[in-house]
Amino acid sequence: MAHILxxxxxxxxxxxxxxxxxTLAETDRITLxxxxxxxxxxxxxxxxxxxxxxxxxxxxxLTELRKFGIDFVRARIESIDPKGIxxxxxxxxxxxxxxIVALGAELDPDGVPGFREHALSVxxxxxxxxxxxxxxxxxxxxxxxxxxxxxxxxxxxPYELAILLEEHxxxxxxxxxxxxxxxxxxxxxxxxSAGCESMDRYMLDRGIRFLTGHTAKAVExxxxxxxxxxxxxxxxxxxxxxxxxxxxxxxxxxxxxAPWVKVDPYTLETAFPNVYAIGDVTVSLMENGNPLPxxxxxxxxxxxxxxxxxxxxxxxxxPTARYDxxxxxxxxxxxxxxxxxxGRFLGPSGPQAELxxxxxxxxxxxWAFERTRLEGWFG
Numbered sequence: 002m003a004h005i006l007x008x009x010x011x012x013x014x015x016x017x018x019x020x021x022x023x024t025l026a027e028t029d030r031i032t033l034x035x036x037x038x039x040x041x042x043x044x045x046x047x048x049x050x051x052x053x054x055x056x057x058x059x060x061x062x063l064t065e066l067r068k069f070g071i072d073f074v075r076a077r078i079e080s081i082d083p084k085g086i087x088x089x090x091x092x093x094x095x096x097x098x099x100x101i102v103a104l105g106a107e108l109d110p111d112g113v114p115g116f117r118e119h120a121l122s123v124x125x126x127x128x129x130x131x132x133x134x135x136x137x138x139x140x141x142x143x144x145x146x147x148x149x150x151x152x153x154x155x156x157x158x159p160y161e162l163a164i165l166l167e168e169h170x171x172x173x174x175x176x177x178x179x180x181x182x183x184x185x186x187x188x189x190x191x192x193x194s195a196g197c198e199s200m201d202r203y204m205l206d207r208g209i210r211f212l213t214g215h216t217a218k219a220v221e222x223x224x225x226x227x228x229x230x231x232x233x234x235x236x237x238x239x240x241x242x243x244x245x246x247x248x249x250x251x252x253x254x255x256x257x258x259a260p261w262v263k264v265d266p267y268t269l270e271t272a273f274p275n276v277y278a279i280g281d282v283t284v285s286l287m288e289n290g291n292p293l294p295x296x297x298x299x300x301x302x303x304x305x306x307x308x309x310x311x312x313x314x315x316x317x318x319x320p321t322a323r324y325d326x327x328x329x330x331x332x333x334x335x336x337x338x339x340x341x342x343x344g345r346f347l348g349p350s351g352p353q354a355e356l357x358x359x360x361x362x363x364x365x366x367x368w369a370f371e372r373t374r375l376e377g378w379f380g
Contacts, residue, residue, distance in 0.1 A: 002028045002029055002030065003025070003029045003030070003098045003099070003315050004029070004030040004031075004032065004095075004096070004097045004098055005021055005025070005029070005030070005031045005032070005097060005098065005099050005100070005101070005311060006032050006034070006086070006087070006088060006095050006096075006097035006099070006100045006101070007031065007032065007033040007034070007100075007101045007103060008033075008034055008035075008078055008081065008088055008100070008101070008102050008103060008104050009033075009034075009035055009102070009103035009104040009105060009280075009282075010033055010034075010035035010037065010040055010063045010073070010103075011035075011040065011103060011105050011280060011281075011297070011300060012280060012297035012298070012300040012301045012304070012374075013101075013103040013279040013280035013300030013301060013303055013304035013307075014033055014035070014101065014103035014279075014280075014304065015033070015040055015063075015066070015304075015378050016300070016301040016302075016304035016305055016308075016378070017101050017103065017279065017304035017305065017307055017308040018031055018033050018066060018071045018308075019066075019069065019071075019377075019378055020304065020305050020308035020309065020312075021308045021311065021312060022069055022070050022071055024308065024309070024312040025312055025315065027070065029315070030072065031070070031071045031072065032071075032072040032073075032074060032095060032097070033063070033066060033071055033072065033073050033074070034073075034074045034075075034076055034078055034088070034090045034095070035063060035073075035074075035075065036075070036076065036077045036078070037063075037075070038062055038063050038064065038075045039060045039061060039062055039063060040060065040061050040063055040375075040378070040379070041056070041059050041060045041061075041126060042059055042297065042370070042371045042374060042375075043124075043154065043155055043158075043297055044155070044158070044161075044331070044367070044371075045058075045059035045060075045371065046123065046124070046126060046129050047123075047158070047161060047162050047165060049129045049130075049133060050123065050129060050132055050133050050136060050162070051133075051136065051165055051166065051169045052133065052137070052169075056126070056129050056130070059371060059375070061375050061378070061379040062379075063075070065379040065380060066378075066379070068380070069380075074090060074091065074095075076090040076091030076093075077090060077091065078090045078104070078249050079091075079092075079249065080249060080252070080253070081102065081249055081250065081252075081253035081255065082253065083100070083102075083253055083254060083255055083271065083273035083276045084273060086098065086099065086100050086273075086275055086276060087100075088100070098275065098315070099275040099276070099277070099311045099314070099315075100275065100276045100277070101276075101277045101278070101279060101304070101307050101308075101311075102250065102255065102262065102271075102276065102277070102278040102279070102282060103278070103279050103280050103282065103300065103304065104246075104247050104249070104250055104282050105154075105247075105280055105281040105282055105300075106152075106153075106154060106244040106245065106246060106281040106282060106295060107244070107245060107246070107247050108122060108124060108125055108242040108243070108244060109242060109243040109244065109245045110122055110125075110242045110243075112149070112150060112242065112243030112245070113149050113150070113217050113218065113219065113220060113242075113243060114218075114219045114220065115219050115220030115221055116149060116217075116220050116240060116242055116243075118220070119220045119221070119222060119238060120147075120149075120220055120238045120239070120240035120242070121135055121237070121238065121239050121240065122240060122241075122242050123146075123159075123162060123239045123240065123241060124153075124154065124158075124241050124242060125242070132239075135237065136166070136169075136237075139170070139175065139177070139236075139237055140175060141175050141176045141177060141236075142177065142178070142236030142237065143177070143178045143180070143234055143235050143236045143237075144166070144177050144178065144179045144180070144235065144236065144237045144238075144239065145179075145180050145181075145182065145225060145233055145235040145237070145238045145239065145240075146159050146162055146163040146166070146179065146180070146181045146182075146239045146240075147159075147181070147182045147183075147215075147217060147225065147238065147239070147240045147241065148182065148183040148184060148185070148240075148241045149184075149217050149240050149241060149242055149243050150184065150216075150242075150243035150244065151183075151184050151185060152244060152292060152294075152295055153241050153243075153244050153295065154244065154281055154295045154296065155295070155296055155297075155330065156189055156191070156294050156295075156296070157189060157200075157330060157332040157342060158241070159181060159183070159241055160181060160188065160200065160203070160204060160332065161332050161333050161334075162239065163179055163181045163204060163209050164203060164204060164207055164209065164333065164334055164335050165333055165335060166179065166239075167179055167207045167208070167209060167335070168207070168335040168336075178210075179208070179209045179210070180209070180210040180211075180212065180233060181204060181209060181210070181211050181212070182211075182212040182213075182215040182217075182225075182227075182233065183212070183213055183214075183215065184214065184215060184216040184217075185213060185214075186213055186214055187213055188200045188201055188211070188213065189342065189356075190291065191291075191294055191342065191346070191352060191354050192342065192354055192355075192356055193354075196342075196354070196355065196356040199356055200332075200356060203334045203340075207335065212233075214229065215227050215229065215231060215233075216228045216229070220238065220240075223235060223236075225238065244281075244295075245260065246260060246261050246262065246282050247282070250262060250282055255271060255272075255273070255276075255278065257272075259284070260284075261282065261283055261284040262278040262282050262283045262284070263283070263284055264277070264278050264279075264283045264284075264285055266285035266286060266287070266293065266324065266326070266347050267323045267324050267325075267347065268306070268307075268310060268320070268322075268323065268324070269283075269303050269306055269307040269310070269324060270310075275311075275314070277307040277310070277311070279300055279303035279304050279307055280295075280297075280299065280300030280303060280304070281295040281300060283303075285303075285326075285347070287326070287346055287347060287351060287352050288347070288348065288349060288350070288351040288352070289351040289352060291352075293326060293346055293347065294346075296328070296330055298328035298329065298330060299326065299328055299346075301374075302324055302326070302327065302328060303324055305322075306322045306323065306324040309322035310322050324347060325345055325347050325348060326345055326346035326347030326348070326352070327344075327345050327346075328343065328344075328346070329341045329342055329343025329344065330342055330343075331363055331364075331366065331367040331370070333364060333367070334359055337361050337364060338359040338360060338361055338363070338364065339359065339360065339361075339363035339364045339366075339367060340356055340357050340358065340359050340360070340363060341356075341357045341363055342354060342355075342356055342357075343355060343357065
């Protein structure tokens with residue numbers, strides 16, 4: 002009887018757990034540990050912020066995995082021993098034959114002085130209701146939507162938020178001057194120049210000012226200070242906080258001297274035998290030397306590949322599953338339409354990505370994307 006340990010109940014962890022349960026013998030144990038008791042698709046936060054749909058409808062309790070023969074443990078992970086293929090959580094040690102680390106990227110609101118005190122942290126699922134109240138109470142003025150460090154999850158997310166926020170306020174007849182800033186040199190480095198220009202145009206057409214190359218160094222009441230000497234004033238600040246790998250991962254030795262866990266992009270293997278890492282906690286380099294973007298669809302795909310390789314090894318077979326980085330994400334642009342950023346991001350020719358034309362159908366597909374995950378994984 003083998004035991005597989007999965008740390009983290011996000012896209013990658015849940016996808017890996019369900020895949021393993023489908024492929025392993027019933028006598029093999031699968032344990033998934035997470036400090037939260039729920040799973041949620043990340044883009045649900047924007048809908049909830051703007052009053053389009055409640056957060057609760059997009060959540061599923063991880064305890065539901067137990068009915069599929071997956072042991073779920075809600076506990077804080079206190080230590081990880083990749084050499085020993087084990088972890089300690091809630092005061093108990095869990096030893097395994099293989100381990101998947103899927104703990105994601107954590108937000109670091111103290112990474113930029115003043116962020117915690119003055120910004121609404123829009124990527125924090127626990128802050129959605131409070132942030133939504135601030136938006137409901139906003140009656141006009143200057144709004145900043147800012148990316149405070151790179152890398153960050155869901156690269157198009159801040160742009161979608163700005164566009165939908167402008168549309169939301171216009172329906173309320175609230176006058177706002179919206180500016181979006183990012184430390185990146187272009188809006189979406191994964192796209193070519195034509196794709197970035199199209200992305201920028203979706204914001205500019207709505208009167209949203211967009212600034213690249215702006216790295217925030219501090220937030221003060223009513224203004225953000227940047228390393229290039231610029232300053233921007235605000236009445237409402239919506240920020241994507243700096244990201245970092247969880248302390249328990251860094252302390253385990255999985256990251257070495259780097260900020261993220263380096264994995265083989267095609268096999269998701271770490272430097273430690275029988276230990277895999279997937280999703281936002283990792284850095285996977287594409288053939289052009291740039292990192293694979295952090296997004297749930299990539300964590301899901303990586304989780305399935307890691308699960309298949311573990312299952313093959315347990316059966317005494319040579320693993321053949323390889324991750325090709327196929328995927329995409331939806332970006333709503335208002336007016337009931339959305340575009341997709343999609344392609345194959347891993348391969349010998351480098352990333353091949355496109356920005357599609359707008360379509361109402363993509364909005365429906367976005368809702369279906371959430372629904373199929375919730376129903377398929379939790380019943």
